[in-house]
Amino acid sequence: MKAYRLLTEEDTAAFCHKVTQALAKGWELHGSPAYAHDPATGKMRCAQAVVKEVEGEYSPEMKLGQL
Template identity: 70%
Template sequence: MKAYRLLTADDTSAFCHKVTEALSKGWELYGNPTYAFDAANGVMRCGQAVTKDVDATYDPEIKLGQL
């Protein structure tokens, strides 16, 4: 199965570390990153979709971050 995650965080180095960690665990970038202003919190937010082929059957209880 192909697993999909959308990683999001404030525009800080923590977001880059989150994406780098996912890549180091075999996730692959999917599409372009997103960048938008969060007016409610007054910060810029980043997003990046990632996918990973895994040997598993889909279950809504799967913890995607642990794949």
Template identity: 70%
Template sequence: MAKLYRLLTAEDDSAFCHKVSDALAKGWELYGSPAYAHDPVAGVMRCAQAVTKVTDAPYDPDKRLGQQ
């Protein structure tokens, strides 16, 4: 059994919301509050949301976290 952690990040737009919603639909759970920061180079706001997931399979560092 393993507990996995991911930090989802992207520009503050609907694509970020879809990314988080997709993770939730695949069994990931929100961990903490979202964070926002201004990216002065790109001139946009960026979002971050941590998610965790408990899985019966052992952690495999060679697999992308979204595939575990």
């Protein structure tokens, strides 16, 4: 099964660390990153999709961050 996650964070080093941690756990980048202004906070936000092949069947109870 292919698992999918969309990582998001404010445009800080925390976003890069979040993506780097996912890559270290075997996730792969999927598509290009996105960058947008959040008018509610006045800050820029980043997003990056990642995918990973895992064993088993999909369940809504899965903790994707723990794969």
